[in-house]
Amino acid sequence: MLDPLPGNRWNTETAAHLMNRAGFGGSPAAIESLRALGLYNAVSWFVDYERIHDDTPAPDWAHPDPDLIARREAIRNAADPETRRILQQQMYQEQSAHMADLRYWWLRRMALGPRPFQEKMTLFWHGHFATSYEKVNNPYFLWLQNETLRQNATGNFNQLLIAVAEDPAMLVYLDGANSYKSHPNENFAREVMELFTLGEGHYTEQDIQQAAKAYTGWGLSKDRLRYEYHYFNHDPGPKTIFGQTGNYSGEEVLGLICAKPECSRFIAERIWRFFVQDSPPEACVAALADVLQKSNMDLKHTMGVLFRSKEFHAPEVIRSQIKSPVQWMIQATHQLQAPLPTQPMSLVMLRQLGQELFQPPNVKGWDGGIAWITTNNWLDRCNYAAALVEGNRVPLPGLQGQMRNLLNSTSPDGLLEVQPGNLTSLFNPGELADGQNFITALQSRFLNAELKPQRQAVLTEFLKTRSPLEETDIRKAIRLIMCMPEYQLT
Amino acid sequence: MNPPLFTTRRDFLRTTILGGALSWTVPSFVAQTFQALQAQADGALTQVQTGKDGPILVLIQLAGGNDGLNTVVPYTNDFYHNARKSIGIPANSVLSLSDTLGLNPVMTGFKGLFDAGHLSVVSGVGYPNPNRSHFRSTEIWQTASDEDKYLADGWLGRYFDNACQGCDPTLAVNIGPRLPQAFAAHTPTGISLENPDSYRFIGAGQNDDETVAYRSMYSTPDDPLPDLSSGGGAANSGGSVSMVSGTVMLQNGQSALDFLERTSLDAQVSSDKIRAITSKTPMRSNYPRNGLANNLQLVARLIAGGLPSRIFYVSQGGYDTHTNQRGSQDARLRELSDSVKAFTEDLTTMGVFDRVMIMTFSEFGRRVQENASGGTDHGAAAPMFLIGGKLKGGLLGAEPSLNPKDLKDGDIQYNTDFRSVYASILQDWLKTNPAPILGKAFPTLPIVATA
Numbered sequence: 030m031l032d033p034l035p036g037n038r039w040n041t042e043t044a045a046h047l048m049n050r051a052g053f054g055g056s057p058a059a060i061e062s063l064r065a066l067g068l069y070n071a072v073s074w075f076v077d078y079e080r081i082h083d084d085t086p087a088p089d090w091a092h093p094d095p096d097l098i099a100r101r102e103a104i105r106n107a108a109d110p111e112t113r114r115i116l117q118q119q120m121y122q123e124q125s126a127h128m129a130d131l132r133y134w135w136l137r138r139m140a141l142g143p144r145p146f147q148e149k150m151t152l153f154w155h156g157h158f159a160t161s162y163e164k165v166n167n168p169y170f171l172w173l174q175n176e177t178l179r180q181n182a183t184g185n186f187n188q189l190l191i192a193v194a195e196d197p198a199m200l201v202y203l204d205g206a207n208s209y210k211s212h213p214n215e216n217f218a219r220e221v222m223e224l225f226t227l228g229e230g231h232y233t234e235q236d237i238q239q240a241a242k243a244y245t246g247w248g249l250s251k252d253r254l255r256y257e258y259h260y261f262n263h264d265p266g267p268k269t270i271f272g273q274t275g276n277y278s279g280e281e282v283l284g285l286i287c288a289k290p291e292c293s294r295f296i297a298e299r300i301w302r303f304f305v306q307d308s309p310p311e312a313c314v315a316a317l318a319d320v321l322q323k324s325n326m327d328l329k330h331t332m333g334v335l336f337r338s339k340e341f342h343a344p345e346v347i348r349s350q351i352k353s354p355v356q357w358m359i360q361a362t363h364q365l366q367a368p369l370p371t372q373p374m375s376l377v378m379l380r381q382l383g384q385e386l387f388q389p390p391n392v393k394g395w396d397g398g399i400a401w402i403t404t405n406n407w408l409d410r411c412n413y414a415a416a417l418v419e420g421n422r423v424p425l426p427g428l429q430g431q432m433r434n435l436l437n438s439t440s441p442d443g444l445l446e447v448q449p450g451n452l453t454s455l456f457n458p459g460e461l462a463d464g465q466n467f468i469t470a471l472q473s474r475f476l477n478a479e480l481k482p483q484r485q486a487v488l489t490e491f492l493k494t495r496s497p498l499e500e501t502d503i504r505k506a507i508r509l510i511m512c513m514p515e516y517q518l519t
Numbered sequence: 520m521n522p523p524l525f526t527t528r529r530d531f532l533r534t535t536i537l538g539g540a541l542s543w544t545v546p547s548f549v550a551q552t553f554q555a556l557q558a559q560a561d562g563a564l565t566q567v568q569t570g571k572d573g574p575i576l577v578l579i580q581l582a583g584g585n586d587g588l589n590t591v592v593p594y595t596n597d598f599y600h601n602a603r604k605s606i607g608i609p610a611n612s613v614l615s616l617s618d619t620l621g622l623n624p625v626m627t628g629f630k631g632l633f634d635a636g637h638l639s640v641v642s643g644v645g646y647p648n649p650n651r652s653h654f655r656s657t658e659i660w661q662t663a664s665d666e667d668k669y670l671a672d673g674w675l676g677r678y679f680d681n682a683c684q685g686c687d688p689t690l691a692v693n694i695g696p697r698l699p700q701a702f703a704a705h706t707p708t709g710i711s712l713e714n715p716d717s718y719r720f721i722g723a724g725q726n727d728d729e730t731v732a733y734r735s736m737y738s739t740p741d742d743p744l745p746d747l748s749s750g751g752g753a754a755n756s757g758g759s760v761s762m763v764s765g766t767v768m769l770q771n772g773q774s775a776l777d778f779l780e781r782t783s784l785d786a787q788v789s790s791d792k793i794r795a796i797t798s799k800t801p802m803r804s805n806y807p808r809n810g811l812a813n814n815l816q817l818v819a820r821l822i823a824g825g826l827p828s829r830i831f832y833v834s835q836g837g838y839d840t841h842t843n844q845r846g847s848q849d850a851r852l853r854e855l856s857d858s859v860k861a862f863t864e865d866l867t868t869m870g871v872f873d874r875v876m877i878m879t880f881s882e883f884g885r886r887v888q889e890n891a892s893g894g895t896d897h898g899a900a901a902p903m904f905l906i907g908g909k910l911k912g913g914l915l916g917a918e919p920s921l922n923p924k925d926l927k928d929g930d931i932q933y934n935t936d937f938r939s940v941y942a943s944i945l946q947d948w949l950k951t952n953p954a955p956i957l958g959k960a961f962p963t964l965p966i967v968a969t970a
Contacts, residue, residue, distance in 0.1 A: 405711040491732040517779050
């Protein structure tokens with residue numbers, strides 16, 4: 030189990046697979062460079078990303094706002110309702126603008142940053158430790174959590190867990206900041222075991238109640254800008270958790286949780302579901318859990334073993350995963366060698382397709398897999414593909430109400446502006462010379478595989494009467510392939 | 520020039536989209552619906568008798584937490600007037616429902632429905648240990664869970680999973696971009712559509728050769744699609760496969776590609792069908808101009824056009840009235856009341872009002888004591904409205920006490936669990952046993968008029 034892929038199976042297809050799963054895909058040239066590195070080094074290129082310099086600057090607003098409390102008080106103490114309304118509106122608009130900026134900042138970093146695997150892991154942990162703007166209501170805290178996830182993305186799981194737990198966003202989201210010695214709040218205590226580490230059935234109600242006492246004392250500073258430990262609010266007494274009794278701190282309880290074999294298993298399963306297969310074979314999960322546990326929860330080591338394994342590169346794994354909206358969009362821009370759509374456009378698309386960053390549907394995160402696809406967003410994917418490939422000739426559906434307001438507020442004119450690149454230049458003259466060559470090139474660039482015969486026939490029929498191929502024919506053919514079932518897989 | 524629509528049985532078959540394997544490659548709702556379309560093509564513009572006169576439930580979500588006290592006003596209650604010095608509604612302006620309760624004065628439409636015996640108010644609806652978070656409380660209402668339990672599936676999703684295995688498939692339609700969690704199910708159920716005009720493949724070019732090519736993807740009968748709904752016990756899951764949240768494993772070795780082929784076919788067929796219906800069913804002019812009214816009008820057209828659905832879901836936002844509540848809430852309630860009135864008139868004209876029940880709900884009511892901003896903060900129990908041609912009408916549920924000593928952290932305590940209302944609808948309207956859907960038995964209320 031999890032033995033390295035034999036050298037003779039490392040080829041363009043497996044290199045593309047690694048590129049899609051460990052990162053967000055790439056152009057044929059990028060895939061070729063990766064293949065040329067060989068399996069071991071290719072995986073190292075992704076996983077040992079510390080060797081690659083990343084100087085992405087933080088958003089310029091991403092620092093604690095020392096006036097926050099004063100501004101909130103000004104709203105509360107406003108002289109009259111009209112003044113209050115105006116102040117509130119100002120604050121709301123500023124926060125909305127920061128959230129839009131944050132979402133696009135991260136999306137760009139995923140698409141263009143120098144360390145795709147670090148961003149892919151950060152996205153994985155964002156879904157795992159799902160935290161929503163809807164409750165946190167503070168763009169700075171969400172940026173801070175995003176950094177915490179990024180910095181700890183492939184470190185030690187136990188440290189990651191503690192870092193996330195003591196991060197302001199989580200303290201607000203699961204009410205840790207409102208948990209008191211006299212009255213421990215059990216929200217975080219429950220979710221950390223149920224959703225973050227063990228899964229249902231591996232703890233008792235009593236474990237939750239006792240653990241909640243240990244987490245007391247974690248709070249926010251008076252100015253609500255950062256984490257602060259309040260020893261006076263911590264319950265120092267004995268707690269009995271998993272049958273062991275001690276005067277545990279919150280960190281110690283998280284350590285007890287991480288030491289349980291069920292935790293390695295749970296995390297291994299989540300990793301397998303996100304990076305490999307929706308329905309993980311039991312033996313694979315067990316093998317990966319073993320790697321995780323034996324490495325003392327070392328995520329970098331574990332991911333390296335996974336990406337080099339035969340199981341990860343198994344034929345039934347390759348192209349079996351339904352692209353998330355983020356994957357769909359970024360992979361498309363790499364294949365098209367085009368820039369990301371504008372900020373409002375990108376954010377509208379992701380929201381409509383069901384993956385609004387920093388706003389997962391609930392504490393369980395995005396379900397992923399076939400849950401990404403509904404009849405409505407199937408059609409949206411087809412129509413957004415047209416926008417990406419053909420520009421704003423194609424009207425975008427679904428821009429109503431809130432969404433239209435968002436667009437109008439940020440982009441009064443270039444509402445649906447997309448500037449697709451020069452797509453003819455993606456292909457060499459030989460590939461454009463006849464229909465069949467072109468279909469082969471399309472399949473290679475957009476699928477790394479072949480379409481089913483009946484869908485190849487659709488393209489053949491479409492291209493039959495078009496020779497020589499013009500730019501519009503090329504765009505339409507690309508749009509068509511992006512509207513085919515195979516294209517939704519990676 | 521739009522591509523042709525499948526509007527008659529002959530058209531439908533001629534396209535070869537169904538090939539020769541209609542019975543198993545195509546969700547049976549499609550078959551049902553094209554019969555409906557056929558019937559409609561043959562006859563007049565009346566409700567096609569498909570879905571076999573099945574009852575229809577229309578849910579209206581009032582998102583943001585509607586203030587119940589200024590909706591159904593306890594106008595003779597001094598505690599109310601004391602707590603609502605600036606935003607309270609004067610007793611002499613309410614639309615009286617009883618000696619103690621009156622509607623917000625903007626809700627003349629609802630008053631008319633109440634007087635006609637078509638509207639019930641259920642007072643004091645909530646749940647134990649109420650949660651004041653929008654998203655968590657919404658989730659509780661959508662999944663019908665206890666406050667401390669997280670359920671993946673929605674209450675309507677469980678209705679489809681539990682009550683409809685082996686029976687004719689039913690289709691749930693959400694008017695909006697994303698399926699509500701209430702639809703989340705083990706077996707995929709329901710379509711989401713935001714706008715019938717954009718619920719389609721939008722082609723480009725003068726001759727729209729793109730659309731022609733796209734549609735030709737579905738016209739190869741010699742490689743039929745596998746039947747995703749044939750998995751254990753889920754035969755006839757039918758419903759356009761618009762997968763919702765909930766961890767659903769592909770069954771019987773179905774691959775993700777099979778699923779995508781199936782969903783894209785469903786999207787294409789339901790897109791054609793819905794556009795066929797909306798193109799044949801004229802818009803009526805009596806609706807006010809607002810988003811909710813537009814959506815209810817679309818629901819009426821889909822019902823009239825014979826879409827065999829049991830559940831429609833629409834949503835109205837704007838109820839999170841922390842400041843200046845009177846202006847904003849009154850505007851929302853006026854929209855609600857006027858839009859629902861127009862909808863019920865439309866349904867009555869079509870002769871289907873007896874088949875429809877409308878239920879309103881909101882994630883919570885609001886604090887009894889108004890705040891310093893002329894608004895109210897997140898609270899707990901609130902009234903619900905049930906509206907329909909066959910309703911008993913009147914006032915249900917015990918009115919909650921507003922005496923400060925009876926409040927919990929300033930909030931109204933519930934008398935009727937919202938799951939009692941769900942149970943009543945499931946049992947007496949949708950005619951199914953509510954206990955397996957709601958996880959336990961809840962007392963029911965007499966909501967439906969006995970024949």
